Amino acid sequence: MILLFGGTTEGRQAAALCDRLGLPFIYSTKTRVEPFATACGEFRHGALDEAALSELVSSSGVRLVIDAAHPFAARLHRSLFEVCQHLAVRLIRFDRPSVDVPDFEGLHSVADFTEALALLDRLNPAKLLALTGVQSIAPLRPWWEQHDMLLRILPTQASMELARREGIPEAQLLPMNPDSSDEALEKLVRKHGVDCLLAKESGESGFFSSKLRVAERCAIPLIVIRRPPAPAYDVVATSVEELEALLPDAVTLKPLRTGYTTGACAAAATKAAVIALFDGAAPDLVTITLPSGKVASFGIVSYRAERGRSRCGVRKFAGDDPDVTHGLLIVSEVSLLPNGEPGEVRFLQGEGVGRVTLPGLEIPPGEPAINPVPRQMIRECIAGELRQRGLRHAVAVTISVPGGNAVARKTMNERLGITGGISILGTSGEVIPYSIEAWLASIRQSIAVASTNGCTTLALTSGLRTERHLRARYPDLPELACIHYGNYIGRTLELVHQHGGFSRVIVGVMLAKATKLAQGQADLSSRVVQLDPRWLANLSADLGYSPVIANQLADLHLVRNVTDLIPFSSDEPLYTAIANASYRACRRWLPDTSLTFVLFDMEGQAVVVD
Structure with missing residues (x-):
């Protein structure tokens, strides 16, 4: 799956390319756009912070992100860059080629709208034409409320609605599509008596060259807001041809890389620390046997040995899995226990590793959150090194993960009663990218903790948004009772059935996923089940809706647009069905x-079936 951020000419070009190559993609925009014809794509809209981005990438199985968003979407660019780095997901910036800016007397370059307003105060034009789009209404408010200004915006419903919400008089708006010709823009300038232009450094596809030429030809000032600084992208394409050359390498040819669990990293770091404790220095590389039977080597990136204790670190590598612990340093400090039983290994909690506070997990309350298999791996590494040296000692092991406390806030640990950091996990020692079994193991764990801690009602939702809607409707639901099934609704319900002991289960599903569930699908992922508008059309016809509605449903590209045709309500037969x-x-x-x-719509309205 490719996650494509668009809303631009480049976004549509990238979408058309993915269609031509048969690559599935999600086309994401901040505001709702009119869906275009696509064979491989689905649409979503809405602003995303880093947490929501991480959830979208993880839950959708995204292997590649194409950032074709507007050059001025600086916050989005930075968030995408950070999330892709953290989750080890490939990122391509599909950018607009730069435009050579001529040197003429009326050209003024500014960093942002604040500088632009200060310059406008000095230039004091009689009539300003802003070519900066509907999003600039708010930052330009100090000018248009006091001066004569025209603003060109796209003639779309979304743009007009935003303009009305911002309160700018409609007489100051020019709803029209930008024209690439110099003549069209010059005619606009002369028709309205414009004596100053304001534009963004938007690139050739934003017709920036035309704005430069017209300003010079009409001998009027042009204020240009410079592009904001961009992240240090590793891969940038500025044409469809360049992007096409990158896609096979990024998507189709390279197999997904496996990684290693935090448990395997902790065991390797412990082995190195034991060697350093007895030999005075740690090796550059250690090799351990994983529970899967494979042999793996780990580089030692830090160590310290002093009297009676030593400390070594291994950098966590998760391969191509969207693992929040990827890149963290897993540190093991070992020391001898003078009063312990020979062969004893005592596990202690270090910085960034959580502590278990609730029953129901494999580790009892009060212990550091180091799972049984990693504990066994660590014991075997210690025993092996002691055996080689003919020694018998009791050993204390402190596992720490600098930064683990912050990363833990992106996991379900706190909900499971694991406080203060991440868990040291792993059953095979390997991280298999996008492993269904790893996801189901976390669901099984969540069910067990909820049951052990007295939850009689269980709430199953796909993610945080659905959970918020569900808990607003059922405010007595404890957080511990809320479990995210992601896309695996069928397997999750089977796990609940196998566990037993619950008096009630509440399942919350958003409309788009519900159309797949209603057809009997157990996995609601867009990778597995595509939108079937014909099913919706046939259902509406069977329920007595008009042929016009049925035909419109048959042409849908986005399920949430159903509510534009048939308002969401428990009184509507379609949603009840x-x-x-x-x-x-x-x-x-x-x-x-x-x-x-x-059943929920995007705003949280519900249709309930008991």
């Missing part, structure tokens, strides 16, 4: 326990 069909599908995997199904 989807909810009932989804309820019946859930019953296949959870046949006995009391079940409530809640």
